[in-house]
Amino acid sequence: MVARAHQSPHSNLIKNKGIVNTLFIFCLICIPFSFIITSQAQASEALAVFTLTEDFNKLSKSKVRMLFRGKLKYLQGKKVELSDWPQSNSVRNEFYQELLGKDLAQMNAYWASLSFSGKARPPKEINQDSMEALLLWLSAKRFRIGYAPVSVIPKDANVLYIVQKEDL
Incomplete structure (x- = not known):
């Protein structure tokens, strides 16, 4: 043993x-x-700029960039309102980085200077960090535009432009 x-x-x-x-x-x-x-x-994942109405045609990259830089307030003769995700949402930073090549801090400074000078107002920051809140805001008025990941956009939405990494 x-x-x-x-x-x-x-x-x-x-x-x-x-x-x-x-x-x-x-x-x-x-x-x-x-x-x-x-x-x-x-x-x-690609991000899409979209609206819930059929009032707008597809947009070029330069038009979308002008919209989200505050340099364009009307599309096809209609005054538009833009939405933005809350500051804490990673989609917001990704969107501006991919579309304009700017991070969140740079965009906040940019919008602050435009607001202070009275040249433009920043996009409306939605209250909640959810797709439902964005869709509710978009549906309240006709000429509103938002952005979100392509996979969560409703099938009946009018996709105006798809932002991808190659856009810079």
Whole structure:
């Protein structure tokens, strides 16, 4: 017979701590990478500028850029209102980065200077960070325009332009 060394309860505790520590380190390494992969998958999705009415034709990249720079207030003779996602929404930063090559801080400074000089008003920031809130805002008046990831836009929406990474 082989003699076994007596294992104390403390040795089991040390083994369990080792397993817990290994799992903890594994989670510290893997979880951030899973968020990076998920955010890149979401970030690669195209964004669409759209309205809920059929009053507007498709737009060129230059017209969309002029709209969201405050340099164009009318489309096809109709005064438009633009929407914006809340500051905390990553779609907002992605949209301005891809369409205009500017981050959120740059856009906030840009809109502040235009507002202060009276040249233009920034897009209306919707109250809630949800597609339902955006659709409700868009449906309240006829000539309103918003943007969102293509996958969440209603099938009956009028897509005016699709913003993609190649736009810069």
